[in-house]
Amino acid sequence: MAYEINGESIEHDEEGYLSDINQWTPELAGLLAKDEGIEMTDEHWEVINFLREYYEEYQIAPAIRVLVKALKKKFGPEKGSNKYLYELFPYGPAKQACKVGGLPKPTGCI
Amino acid sequence: MEEEWDEDGPEVVKRFMYVNRKAPYGTVYALEMLEKVLIAAAFEQDVHVVFMDDGVYQLKKGQETKGVNMKNFSPTFRALEGYDVEKLYAEKESLEARGLTVDDLVVPVEVLTSEELKALMSKQEVILTA
Amino acid sequence: MLLHTVNKSPFERNTLESCLRVCEDGAGILLIEDGVYGALDNTAVADLIKKRMGNIKFYVLGPDIDARGLANQTMIEGIESVDFGGFVDLVEKHSATQSWL
Numbered sequence: 001m002a003y004e005i006n007g008e009s010i011e012h013d014e015e016g017y018l019s020d021i022n023q024w025t026p027e028l029a030g031l032l033a034k035d036e037g038i039e040m041t042d043e044h045w046e047v048i049n050f051l052r053e054y055y056e057e058y059q060i061a062p063a064i065r066v067l068v069k070a071l072k073k074k075f076g077p078e079k080g081s082n083k084y085l086y087e088l089f090p091y092g093p094a095k096q097a098c099k100v101g102g103l104p105k106p107t108g109c110i
Numbered sequence: 111m112e113e114e115w116d117e118d119g120p121e122v123v124k125r126f127m128y129v130n131r132k133a134p135y136g137t138v139y140a141l142e143m144l145e146k147v148l149i150a151a152a153f154e155q156d157v158h159v160v161f162m163d164d165g166v167y168q169l170k171k172g173q174e175t176k177g178v179n180m181k182n183f184s185p186t187f188r189a190l191e192g193y194d195v196e197k198l199y200a201e202k203e204s205l206e207a208r209g210l211t212v213d214d215l216v217v218p219v220e221v222l223t224s225e226e227l228k229a230l231m232s233k234q235e236v237i238l239t240a
Numbered sequence: 241m242l243l244h245t246v247n248k249s250p251f252e253r254n255t256l257e258s259c260l261r262v263c264e265d266g267a268g269i270l271l272i273e274d275g276v277y278g279a280l281d282n283t284a285v286a287d288l289i290k291k292r293m294g295n296i297k298f299y300v301l302g303p304d305i306d307a308r309g310l311a312n313q314t315m316i317e318g319i320e321s322v323d324f325g326g327f328v329d330l331v332e333k334h335s336a337t338q339s340w341l
Contacts, residue, residue: 058189059181063152066192107148133249135307136274164249167277170309177303177323184309207251209282209313 005031017098017105021055024102032100036091040100043079044088048101050074061106064094120154127158127231129239130165134184135175139240140168141183146238148186151193158234159190160227161219162201166208169200169215187217201227241266243334247273247341250285255340260288265295270322270330272301279305281314293318301327 002009005028011019016035018024029048033040050071054062062070064082072080085093094106128147132139150157161169168184175182190198200219205211212221222230231237244263248255256271256278263269271279278289279300289298298319305311305321315321322330331337 057185058192059183059185060148060189062189063148063193065152065154066189070192107145107152131252133252133274133277133308135304136247136249164251164274164277167308172309172312173307174309174311175307178307180307182307207284208277209280 003028003031015099015105018102021102021104028102029100032102036089036096036100038089038096038100041088044097044100046075046079047071047085047088047093047097051097051101051103055101055103061094061098061103063106064092067094123154123156124235125156125158125233126150127160127234127237129160129162129231129237130168131163132240133164133167134170134173135178135180140165141181143238143240144183144186147190147195148193151190151195154194156197157195158197158199158230159195160199160201160231162204162227164204166200166204166210166215169217169219170210171214171216184216190217199227199230241268241334243267243330243337244269245272245337245339246270246275246278247339249274250278250288251283256285256288259338259340260292260296263292263296266297268297268299268330268334270299270301270327271319272304272327276300276304276308276310279315279319280310281316286316289316289319299326299330 001014002011010023010028013019030040038044051061054070068080068082068085078084089096098104098106128143130140130143134140147157147159169187173182173184198217198219199222202221202223205221212219244259244267246256246259246269250256256275259269278285280286299322300319302321302323
């Protein structure tokens, strides 16, 4: 299974998560978001970039509770809330945002 | 699990202990144990993580795995604090047998003697060892 | 002369001990994977190797040392670090290889 972009094939697993996170590009994120029915805004990018930085630092995708707490710390209570994240990523922020960001599915989400 | 969580916290909280006894890369036990810890943390349980025997090597600073083409998961131990997993312990005897001190480790741990560990272990409700 | 490879931690298994027991003088022992913990000095098991140093040639696989964060630890004096190319050279240089598992 693979995404096709610019004549390139990018492998993904059965749930749509990239097989190799190093193959992610912002352009691919646009395509993945479209598949999820999401139109990317600056607010979406803020979360995606935050997730990618978190992954770079800790080598895991955070569970939603941990993501909310970390966002609150960085961006304040308005953006560090469950509700805000669900508005951006209605089908599960950790799962959808991680997928669009090219990260693996968070551990603890089944 | 569902991505939503109950703001009031979980209904049942048990004392969980995860005992790490394996070195990090020779087998998959260490990585899988870490995943189990993260799952328990997502359920907001009272998690205790112990490092003894070769398990203390999981926390050794300076791991660089590019040459063996494996994922370096030692940075993930630093994420545990964000998961509210703050009860980390290393057995004194295991550190000493390997010439290690807490300064060699990627995260702060409480060092316990075997006797102290024995007491802590007997208070747990669920114990997983690997 | 044989080349032995040992991939188990000497703290956890007796593989290195058994290997040493039947290893003749002049042979080579290459520590790989979790076996590399046996190459560290100032540990409870360092004497295993120290006692045979001089009779047996000891090697350790560098990438496995790096992976485990041991590059700055003190190795037992006399152990030579090799890379994957060096591993191949050792295999070639010896009459046969015994992989202790």
